[in-house]
Amino acid sequence: MTFSLPSSTFPLAGWGAAPQQSCVVFRPERETQIQEIVSGAPTHSVLARGMGRSYGDAALNQDAGIILHERFDHFLAFDDKAGILTCEAGVTLSDIIDVVVPRGFFLPVTPGTQYISIGGAIAADVHGKNHHLDGTISSQLIDFRIITGDGQILTCSRNENSDLFWATLGGLGLTGCILQARLQLRPVESAWMTQQSLRCRDLDTLLQKTFEEDDLFQYSVAWVDCLARGRSLGRSILLRANPASTKELPPKIKEDPYRLPQPYRPTVPFNFPSLALNNFNMRIFNQLFWMNHRDHQSPKPLREYFYPLDRIHQWNRVYGRPGVSQYQFVLPLESCPKGIQDILETVSESRGASFLAVLKKTGPANEAPLSFPIEGASMALDFPNRKSDLKPLLERLDRIVVQYGGRVYLAKDSSLGAWALPEMYPALNQFRDVQRKYDPNKRFSSSLARRLELLGSA
Numbered sequence: 473m474t475f476s477l478p479s480s481t482f483p484l485a486g487w488g489a490a491p492q493q494s495c496v497v498f499r500p501e502r503e504t505q506i507q508e509i510v511s512g513a514p515t516h517s518v519l520a521r522g523m524g525r526s527y528g529d530a531a532l533n534q535d536a537g538i539i540l541h542e543r544f545d546h547f548l549a550f551d552d553k554a555g556i557l558t559c560e561a562g563v564t565l566s567d568i569i570d571v572v573v574p575r576g577f578f579l580p581v582t583p584g585t586q587y588i589s590i591g592g593a594i595a596a597d598v599h600g601k602n603h604h605l606d607g608t609i610s611s612q613l614i615d616f617r618i619i620t621g622d623g624q625i626l627t628c629s630r631n632e633n634s635d636l637f638w639a640t641l642g643g644l645g646l647t648g649c650i651l652q653a654r655l656q657l658r659p660v661e662s663a664w665m666t667q668q669s670l671r672c673r674d675l676d677t678l679l680q681k682t683f684e685e686d687d688l689f690q691y692s693v694a695w696v697d698c699l700a701r702g703r704s705l706g707r708s709i710l711l712r713a714n715p716a717s718t719k720e721l722p723p724k725i726k727e728d729p730y731r732l733p734q735p736y737r738p739t740v741p742f743n744f745p746s747l748a749l750n751n752f753n754m755r756i757f758n759q760l761f762w763m764n765h766r767d768h769q770s771p772k773p774l775r776e777y778f779y780p781l782d783r784i785h786q787w788n789r790v791y792g793r794p795g796v797s798q799y800q801f802v803l804p805l806e807s808c809p810k811g812i813q814d815i816l817e818t819v820s821e822s823r824g825a826s827f828l829a830v831l832k833k834t835g836p837a838n839e840a841p842l843s844f845p846i847e848g849a850s851m852a853l854d855f856p857n858r859k860s861d862l863k864p865l866l867e868r869l870d871r872i873v874v875q876y877g878g879r880v881y882l883a884k885d886s887s888l889g890a891w892a893l894p895e896m897y898p899a900l901n902q903f904r905d906v907q908r909k910y911d912p913n914k915r916f917s918s919s920l921a922r923r924l925e926l927l928g929s930a
């Protein structure tokens with residue numbers, strides 16, 4: 473049978489805007505078309521893509537096939553007694569929130585943006601501000617359906633094709649194309665959170681508050697000022713929260729506790745010139761950020777607590793045309809205080825390489841061989857790509873992370889060398905075995921997989 477589905481070839485990038493690579497893009501509308509692309513598209517390999525919110529090259533496949541999921545955005549079933557949702561892989565978390573919160577449910581695990589697809593969330597095994605208590609998205613995932621490289625459509629769960637279930641979580645699209653998923657949602661009493669904001673004057677205070685008091689809060693995240701040095705190294709604002717019960721809400725909100733406020737969402741209209749994000753401006757910004765956050769407790773709409781960056785449409789343009797590299801690492805419990813200090817000192821010595829970082833406590837790892845979180849603490853730093861000495865700096869950070877027994881988050885990575893992958897992900901060969909079992913001809917691949925030699929050579 474000849475292959476007849478249309479495609480367009482154009483440059484694509486991730487959220488970080490670099491690298492930008494030419495890909496052969498398909499927009500299927502039916503599962504049978506995805507099957508046709510997987511089995512017959514005349515490209516050396518194919519890869520699913522969701523909302524393109526991974527920062528680097530995880531959702532790129534240079535000079536090869538990309539399967540967009542924008543037309544797989546349907547809700548298939550919702551059991552509003554049990555809180556079980558079935559939807560296609562292209563449905564976004566934002567779509568889910570709009571539908572389920574007014575019915576009294578929320579996502580048990582959600583990352584820092586709501587504009588990602590369910591397929592992308594599973595493929596990155598995303599974690600949120602409650603990883604220390606609730607794990608990754610795997611904990612809410614009942615099962616999913618997937619097309620594998622040998623053309624089969626399989627259902628995967630903890631009991632059925634469980635090797636493929638775990639390899640797909642965090643497998644970055646390399647085990648197949650997820651078609652639909654079933655999720656267990658969590659009941660909530662309102663669309664609000666009770667947020668406590670706490671200023672921590674240095675790294676020791678931040679880690680002490682994060683580790684000693686975090687079980688009091690379901691959600692916890694800290695914004696760390698990377699320009700602070702010396703005794704102020706690690707100066708940060710810790711934002712912790714619990715879902716608000718109706719009792720805690722002010723009377724006006726109590727009248728309609730599930731109403732989701734729709735805030736005005738301005739757009740960054742163009743790529744900012746590189747001068748806009750200089751050291752001087754960012755020092756002022758960080759100082760204002762610090763001064764604006766007094767220690768206090770208040771109700772917050774859940775979207776404001778979970779997704780502060782989403783309030784500005786296309787905020788990544790503030791980094792200008794060269795874009796941004798986000799470097800997220802996690803270090804094990806025992807080594808994280810010293811390791812984070814080393815990394816912050818290295819970054820702060822590099823004079824303005826990164827302005828702000830996000831720190832989260834992480835709980836125990838799950839069974840997925842390429843899942844990112846391990847028990848300890850994770851930190852994400854944004855580096856403007858315009859910095860000429862960024863590559864050597866990131867290589868230094870990779871070595872520090874390996875030295876302390878940590879790993880880098882592949883869904884955000886664009887720079888790691890292949891040498892580091894087996895050091896950071898010791899279960900890599902387990903992943904490769906499962907991947908090979910379901911895709912013996914390596915029909916699925918990505919630019920990231922080739923850069924990191926993730927699929928091995930055999």
Ligand SMILES: Cc1cc2nc3c(=O)[nH]c(=O)nc-3n(C[C@H](O)[C@H](O)[C@H](O)COP(=O)(O)OP(=O)(O)OC[C@H]3O[C@@H](n4cnc5c(N)ncnc54)[C@H](O)[C@@H]3O)c2cc1C
Nearest residue numbers: 522523524525526583584589591592595598599644645650
């Ligand atoms: C502002 C911001 C905040 C973030 N915060 C967090 C956070 O707190 N925690 C966290 O864990 N992550 C976080 N991320 C990363 C983000 O959640 C992941 O990169 C996620 O995978 C993006 O989903 P997507 O739909 O955009 O997927 P894409 O970026 O399009 O793809 C990501 C990967 O998923 C694969 N994929 C996509 N759809 C499918 C499918 N249907 N079948 C198989 N594979 C598929 C792709 O091949 C690719 O490897 C954040 C990203 C941004 C931009």
